[in-house]
């Protein structure tokens with residue numbers, strides 16, 4: 001489904017991703033971990049099409065298409081969804097209007113009929129239940145004045161509405177209380193199917209108790225320096241990153 | 254002997270010829286000769302004048318205006334189609350200004366709880382109010398209007414009257430030829446505890462170069478609540494100056510909303526004198542500029558007594574080679590303690606050649622006041638744009654959605670629903686969104 005080969009990216013001339021290789025198949029959950037500043041959000045942003053990041057080398061294919069050639073909106077329409085680490089507050093834009101426009105543009109791209117107001121409302125209701133998000137929140141301007149946790153929930157709500165094939169959750173767990181974490185994880189699990197895949201960027205093993213990964217990758221200095229199964233996350237939780245850093249510099253010497 | 258005429262004398266030559274005071278307006282001859290005297294002494298502003306530093310409207314007028322007198326009246330304004338649908342949906346009291354001259358013959362006043370009089374037929378008791386709120390010494394174009402108006406309208410909203418339907422002032426402008434100008438003039442006197450909404454539209458038929466030099470005075474009595482919405486939507490060869498001044502008394506509110514959409518050049522001078530306690534002056538503006546349109550909003554709010562509030566929000570979206578100017582003066586006199594004054598001017602530039610000059614000017618002499626001001630000029634928020642696109646919205650519709658949200662904050666101040674809808678629709682179309 002997603003194939004990343006030797007991906008290098010830089011921002012304002014500074015190299016941040018230094019050769020990422022990653023293969024993701026339908027139905028899989030991949031966890032990406034790694035110390036602050038190692039490039040996790042950069043990877044997520046490059047996949048979603050943020051224009052400040054310049055891809056200097058490598059390739060990314062998504063469902064057989066060259067992802068790097070697509071605009072951010074076309075990536076979303078193809079089924080890529082990024083749950084932002086820091087969702088943007090957009091005053092004056094109503095959550096409902098925005099989502100309906102987005103959904104219908106995605107549907108148009110996929111050759112589906114647009115949803116009318118009634119059908120869209122029904123869809124909203126169904127997905128609101130799934131992530132236990134309050135109606136009041138959605139009647140406000142998009143993310144404006146939302147608490148940290150509310151913003152994260154809203155990301156998962158949007159994901160539920162857009163039904164992506166590849167979801168990239170960038171630290172969706174940070175800022176969530178224990179109950180909200182369970183709700184969000186439960187939402188993600190319910191949306192999981194054999195046809196879609198998830199990349200979970202996180203610092204904490206805790207989330208991975210609920211969203212169980214098939215693979216865990218450690219990103220360091222813009223490279224995946226170690227991959228393993230869910231036991232690797234447990235090991236990181238106990239030992240931190242120093243041993244990996246040592247391993248990396250050990251091989252470098 | 255050849256006389257060399259200096260360029261900036263052209264306006265004096267054009268406008269300051271002595272002519273008789275129009276019949277019926279003899280009572281204003283003193284006011285008019287004072288205005289003429291001021292113009293003779295001071296002339297018209299150039300960019301050397303601080304107040305007109307960025308707005309060389311004198312030159313634009315000198316270059317394109319040829320005729321100091323209003324063009325002949327339009328034979329039948331009821332045949333003009335523009336705004337028909339809007340006017341029908343507003344269903345207000347329509348008062349026509351025909352090339353600057355108020356024409357009450359078309360206004361259905363049968364159930365109107367206010368009265369309207371022509372200056373030439375007005376009661377001597379109120380004639381003395383004209384020119385007391387907006388004085389000739391304040392601005393050259395204000396003096397020019399006073400010197401040049403050949404009729405005016407006096408609107409009187411009696412004490413305790415709530416005028417339910419909006420009063421719609423429609424300026425129909427039709428030049429005989431390029432280079433005509435008109436000087437519309439009116440005065441609104443609102444009595445104690447009265448309420449009214451005045452909507453003002455200018456309708457240009459044809460594409461001639463015209464100069465509209467309007468002036469209005471507003472007297473807002475204790476506990477009166479008055480709203481004034483003005484739509485400026487001309488074409489690339491319209492030049493407009495609007496001098497608007499209000500005296501606001503205790504417990505009263507005056508709200509002004511000005512939407513500037515198309516023009517060659519517009520200069521709006523808005524002055525609110527908050528003359529008593531617990532009164533409120535609210536000034537809102539939205540300008541969406543393209544081409545070479547130039548819009549200058551100069552506002553002035555004067556807090557002269559304790560406990561008054563002013564709120565101001567002007568927003569602009571500019572593209573192509575357009576230019577926006579904002580200057581907001583706030584005076585808080587020494588005795589005007591407990592004043593609250595807020596001012597904001599925010600601009601989005603969509604092209605490299607569009608410019609904005611914005612300047613807050615605060616003079617605060619009292620110490621126990623809450624004043625704040627801020628101005629921003631920038632591009633569209635890239636983070637927000639990416640967020641919307643990452644959800645599948647096209648770049649164009651994401652842009653339009655963000656711009657519309659930006660503009661919406663001003664449009665939301667309009668409380669007459671059909672007029673608001675109309676403005677929303679044209680702003681929507683202008684921002685090019687298909688969302």
Ligand SMILES: Nc1ncnc2c1ncn2[C@@H]1O[C@H](COP(=O)(O)OP(=O)(O)OP(=O)(O)O)[C@@H](O)[C@H]1O
Pocket residue numbers: 011012016034035036037038039040041042043052085
């Ligand atoms: N727009 C930018 N301009 C300059 N530097 C940037 C920019 N974006 C990212 N960086 C730098 O790139 C590096 C990687 O950042 P990134 O956000 O991808 O890290 P991360 O792994 O997500 O970290 P965290 O765990 O703290 O979220 C950091 O050193 C960061 O400062």
Ligand SMILES: [Mg+2]
Pocket residue numbers: 040041042085170171
């Ligand atoms: Mg990050």
